[in-house]
Amino acid sequence: MIVGQKEKGIFINGEWRDSYSGTVRAIINPATLEKLTEISYGGKEEALEAVEEAKAAFPSWSKKTARERSTFLYKAYEKMLENKEQLAQILTSEQGKPLTEARTEIESAASYLLWYAEEANRVYGEIIPSSKVNRRSLVIPQAIGVIAAITPWNFPASMVTRKLGPSLAAGCTVVLKPASQTPLTAMAIVKIFEEVGLPKGVLNLVSGDAKGVGEALTQSPDVRLITFTGSTEVGRELMKNSAQHIKKLSLELGGHAPILVMDDANLENAVDLTLASKFRNCGQTCICANRVYVHREIADSFVEKLAVKVKSMKIGNGIDEATVIGPMIDRNAVEKAAEHVEDAVHQGATIITGGKEWQGNLGGHFYEPTILVDVNDQMKVMNEETFGPVLPIETFDSIEEVIEKANQLPYGLAAYIMTESTNRVFQLSEALEYGIIGVNDVFPATAEAPFGGIKESGFGKEGGKEGIMEFVEMKYVSIGMTN
Ligand SMILES: NC(=O)C1=CN([C@@H]2O[C@H](COP(=O)(O)OP(=O)(O)OC[C@H]3O[C@@H](n4cnc5c(N)ncnc54)[C@H](OP(=O)(O)O)[C@@H]3O)[C@@H](O)[C@H]2O)C=CC1
């Protein structure tokens, strides 16, 4: 889909702009390597200006009633759904995921605007029963100020609205920096907010050089919080660079999700869910399965059933309705998947299916959906985030053993349990060191629940009543009284 010859990728104080340097960046369709368009591409200077404008817009935006702010979010939600098909096409064109997944993502993205349109009205303070007769203690919630939102390429719509919904609802003003590979979806979402009349300066967008924009956002004392989704490495850097001004952070970082298939699991269901988790977005989802531990008793039939289904998955351009496995985002992503497979095979793994680049005639970045068995804990694929369609399967014998294996990495985002036993649901959910546990469910992300990791997968919650509180300071007011 050709979006345009050249688009303005910078939106500051209600105006779409070119960068000062005149720099542009080509946006490439990862399925075909065709150029979709070029966008103006900024850096530090534009980001600092965006912060200034967001700061100027903050007093009036934060003083609006919650109901007034909520109205803008609700209108944007409706417009997103009205434009679902067009947004999904843009998303698939720049990111690659199959259209059906892109449509689901747009619905999910819109749902965060709806949820926070509602939650805006429920940010309560409190009056604390005082220990002194002549004192009253109040807690009042207040928007934290200007926030920066930095989003990744794998979910170019829902990662944006997960951050815009709660921050705008709380009364914050925003500088959004989308991933350089997928800015078009973010631009389309910002245009929706423009169309519904969001006041100028409340939401600003700077497509641009990550280093320059990142420097501006971390070095400016006016940015009070950075909400980031992406790699642990960049999260660590943002944390370090935010130390100077003691900025608040909300970090949703890498993961390495295990799926634990217990011997009492519903096998058919476990196979389908494993497949859905691993191969959604071609394995490029931070909560998707990176490793499977299956009980030895059922391992052979699990692998056999899974292999049959994986072999029948249709690889192709995401824009083709029949496609189930789309392209990977870029060449580096393909090389990382290939490197993990090579390393595993070198250390004794067996490829059941896949294990190589897909040689279609589309020209893009494809890797075949791959199943590996005979894997061990020393292999890269069992330790590093693959972010690709490679599924290593290891067997286990006891519950203690699998808990230890599941918890042995520094990541703690999502883990999944396949079991029919209530006892095991509690036993495992409590023992697994992860922020999100899916029990016979591999799509836990939803607007009404708190999503977020622990350990090196980050901190802070997106979604749920907790999500909006990231953007609120609870100010304590102590009132002395004269009798
Ligand atoms: N948790 C998740 O959902 C995600 C995890 N990842 C993991 O990270 C790996 C690398 O992916 P990648 O896209 O490079 O992820 P990054 O963490 O590099 O990018 C995520 C976002 O951060 C921006 N960014 C990069 N460097 C800086 C910086 N120094 N200061 C401020 N912002 C910065 C990027 O901008 P720009 O695009 O301009 O570089 C992008 O908007 C993946 O293979 C995967 O393992 C990746 C994406 C999402």
Ligand SMILES: O=C(O)CCCC(=O)O
């Ligand atoms: O954090 C992620 O990579 C996105 C999960 C989003 C979803 O499951 O909808």
